[in-house]
Amino acid sequence: MSTQNQNQNGYMLLFRGTDLRKGLSPEELQKVTDNWMAWFKRLTEEGKAVAGNPLEREGKIVSGKDRIVSDGPFTESKEAIGGYFLLDVPTLDEAIAIAKECPGLPYGIRVEVRPVAGECPIAADIRAEALFAQV
Amino acid sequence: MQNMNTQKQNGYMLLFRSDEWYEELSHDEIQKVISQNNDWIEGLIAQGKAKPGHALQRNGATVSGKTGRTVSDGPFAESKEVLGGFLLLDVETIAEAIAIAQRSPTLAYGTSIEVRPVAEECPLDVRARELARQEQFATA
Numbered sequence A: 001m002s003t004q005n006q007n008q009n010g011y012m013l014l015f016r017g018t019d020l021r022k023g024l025s026p027e028e029l030q031k032v033t034d035n036w037m038a039w040f041k042r043l044t045e046e047g048k049a050v051a052g053n054p055l056e057r058e059g060k061i062v063s064g065k066d067r068i069v070s071d072g073p074f075t076e077s078k079e080a081i082g083g084y085f086l087l088d089v090p091t092l093d094e095a096i097a098i099a100k101e102c103p104g105l106p107y108g109i110r111v112e113v114r115p116v117a118g119e120c121p122i123a124a125d126i127r128a129e130a131l132f133a134q135v
Numbered sequence B: 001m002q003n004m005n006t007q008k009q010n011g012y013m014l015l016f017r018s019d020e021w022y023e024e025l026s027h028d029e030i031q032k033v034i035s036q037n038n039d040w041i042e043g044l045i046a047q048g049k050a051k052p053g054h055a056l057q058r059n060g061a062t063v064s065g066k067t068g069r070t071v072s073d074g075p076f077a078e079s080k081e082v083l084g085g086f087l088l089l090d091v092e093t094i095a096e097a098i099a100i101a102q103r104s105p106t107l108a109y110g111t112s113i114e115v116r117p118v119a120e121e122c123p124l125d126v127r128a129r130e131l132a133r134q135e136q137f138a139t140a
Helices: A026-045 A092-099 A121-134 B027-046 B094-101 B105-109 B123-139
Strands: A011-016 A049-054 A060-063 A068-071 A081-087 A110-117 B012-018 B050-056 B061-064 B070-073 B082-089 B112-117
Touching (some): A026 A081, B082 B094, B094 B112
16 A cells, blocks of 8 residues: 555654664774764754654653553663654655664664654544444 | 652653553543543643654564665564654653653553653763773873
8 A cells, every 4th residue: 555655744763772882892983973963964954854862771661550660671672762863754765765874773773663643543543443333 | 770850951751652452442441541641641731841742653664784774564573562652751850750651541551651861962972982081091
């Protein structure tokens, strides 16, 4: 379905992986950092990135009916999110092409590409169901 | 251990993770949660504590490998809890961010919320500079 690969609300890039600060030489680390910041700067100037932030490798997790607060495995986890970009591009292909430029990829960073939803996807599903039910 | 009342300038991000908990609920129950959730978020925005957040569609792609060659369909890898959306909070302490997260209406249905400080500077850059300084001293 061609509409699946286009999106008016843009795409989010989520950068997942272990902490790059461990295991890289100082020169490599400086190079990745410089490249990453230049990448974001260029995307912003081209109007393709509208926001981006790195996240600190610490934090908490709130979960469950009892709202329990626990520490997160943010430093060792390969799944931990280290930051994000919000992209203003119209197609998944373009968002993927940008993701492929990520300077962290050779070092094991994985980039998750997600279409931003215009409204809560659950709400959209329910409305669709309700429409079918009326028929 | 981090101090819950340390103040940070750049705010906090709430990352909402869940499985498809709504599959079990009735239409009315889901409508109710959605409406509670919207009220909660709009309330935070009205108080100036949150910027409008984003829900994410439950599909997409993952790019990985040295040259970004590998593109696989999402959702995603080993994580059983797909990231469903996020909210950026403009509050000063993690204690406050956690207190807000604890009032999320979807927690009652088993979702979890990650609370992360937004970094002022890219942590890679901070570390690179630190290492450069150490090298300088070493060769002095």
